[in-house]
Amino acid sequence: MLRASLREVSAALKEGRVSPTELCRRCLSLIKSTKFLNAYITVAEEAALKQAEESEKRYSRGQPLGVLDGIPIAVKDNFNTAGIETTCASNMLKGYVSPYNATVVQKLMDQGAVLLGKTNLDEFAMGSGSTDGVFGPVRNPWSYSRQYKEKSVPKSDSEDEESNWVITGGSSGGSAAAVSSFTCFAALGSDTGGSTRNPAAHCGLVGLKPTYGLISRHGLIPLVNSMDVPGILTRCVDDAAVVLGSLAGHDLKDSTTIQDSFKPFELPNLTDISKLSIGIPKEYHAPGLSSEILAVWSKAADLFKSAGAKVIEVSLPHTRYSIVCYHVLCAAEVASNMARFDGLEYGHRSDMNKSTESMYAATRREGFNDVVRGRILSGNYFLLKQNYENYFIKAQKVRRLIANDFVKVFRSGVDILLTPTTLSDAVPYMEFIKEDNRTRSAQDDILTQAANMAGLPAINVPTALSERGLPVGLQFIGRSFQEKQLLTVARWFEKQVKFPMIQLEVVKRHDHDVVQHQKSASFS
Template identity: 60%
Template sequence: GICFAALGSDTGGSTRNPASYCGVVGLKPTYGLVSRHGLIPLVNSMDVPGILTRTVEDCATVLNAIAGPDDRDSTTVKKPFKPVELPESICLKGLRIGIPVEYHCEGLSDEVLRTWTKVADMLEDAGATVTSVSLPYTSASIFVYSILNQCEVSSNMSRYDGIEFGLRSDEDASTEQLYARSRAEGFNGVVKNRILTGNYFLLRKNYDKFFQKALQVRRLIAEDFDKAFAKVDFLLTPTTLSSAPLYADFVQGTNRDQCAVQDFCTQP
């Protein structure tokens, strides 16, 4: 690498996934720990500034520099941030670590499974207790994420009209033409698809069936984690189901299909 650290927004894995593929440390801080002021919003309820570094120590240094309350972001936790201090050694005796059974899923590569098992064995040898836990709504999570993502994207992207924000088209014979051409030229196919789909989900006839239902299932997903953390202190999961795919293989699938695979472990 050529720098000490990098920052990038993480909604459903956009910091952690590339970190996993490139063999560096990627952290999505707890929502509300780091200010989002200055971050281009994609999905307000999920966006967090993420950190990429070479080592855990470097990551802690960056987190200590950027975490804490900010009057310019109402979602930040208001109490002062206590800086992270990494000890010289960590005693794992008595620590309870859970492995979600649902993450042994289709698409999990042999390489990742071997590494996952090896790390679990290492933690157990060091004194931790490793047990299986269940997150029953895992299979629904990617669909909930997709619906809420697209609904919020359609709202957030509405500000890019070529006047206040975003690219401004040269075709501006009328306000209507300026809006239409600026958005047509400024957004790629993935963003356009999310805007259109999000608006569809938010139609009055679809609102309860998609958006409200997704919010309800998100609560059930959160309750899964609450129940798991009543039994264990940490969860041990892969970040991605495989090593970095070849570009030629990656482009064979649609963005939606790739997200369903690559974000499986990170979007819950």
């Protein structure tokens, strides 16, 4: 049951094959037995059970609120949740309980979803591994899958199991691990430069970054306001469409959301793709792209071609400047957005009380990790009067060129772009931490952040397993606000590739235990 898709479990709830509280309990207990993944920062057990009971009442009255009613979900810990801690995996916000719900959280609750807890991330979502948060790194559930264990070179002793585990990617690694390990049916991530798509690729999930402005950012603790988008992590494309439908639309509290009303959609069953034009941007054949991924990418292109679609190579010439440009804009906004954390109104406050300024300095030194502090420092440097023109303005101009590249390609008749999501499959943690956060982010964001610069919708679809038995995903980038087309194509692709389900022994054991437990309960 836990391995079902969101739509399947929703049907089960409706038909009474499972009750919301039972479902919730099973998820909670699986969270406990997969605690070693470090996917969750906070588990809101009591609140979740209460919500499940409410949902159960609605079902028994025959008045569920919709597809999401009673569905256990998880939310990245940079979305505000009233009454549940929101930490951003930072000392700065440890213990911080927001008085309000982010719009997306509120929407999920209003539709009856059961919020299990808050998921782990890189501090303030700055990172691409989910390794740099104050609560420690997230472990990729695939590290414990039969697929990985069988294929990765078995090193004899048990010490190796400890050192062989691979990262989830990030920064929404907690949400990805939570969905991938079956502890919930969908999770919210955030995506500024790839933070939803990257861990989705590494964890074998669908990761959707909608068009900028389609989903409210109100209540999402910002990284880069002009690029942040709430992201959706699910086990299949259909589920992503369901969650998108429940979240999208104008929000009075976010002036950057679109005014037009959004109509939730069901994905049509695509049979004929001969009218489809798929663009393969040659610049995404980036240095460092593993041959394995390249092969998967080519195979996917061939798949479309042989099914009758037009597949053409296109050029996005400014792609190579994108990562530098992204770093300037990101650092500048980070410097600005982090200014509010001064220890006065909320969050960590240092004991230093020599002067207000010394208190600010100590608070920020104690509250932020090196990554955050580094970005604040460089961001402030870029914004200095004498640098503004050469860095910030220039980066904005480059950003416009990057966005225009996409406009031109789509105007030339291309419907969807097909690219890899990551340069390689997930690397072992011990490998990953050899490089510093900045270098890693620059490498890992390279294929994903251009979509954020241009505000375009993009989705990771799990495609194949690597030689090491780890997931490899491909990215589809669509036209602005053309989520329906993007998801329709993604779903067609998903159907063709038949990505294998993770064989997680702990979950099997767990499911078995639950069944056992229920049996004994019924006997007593």
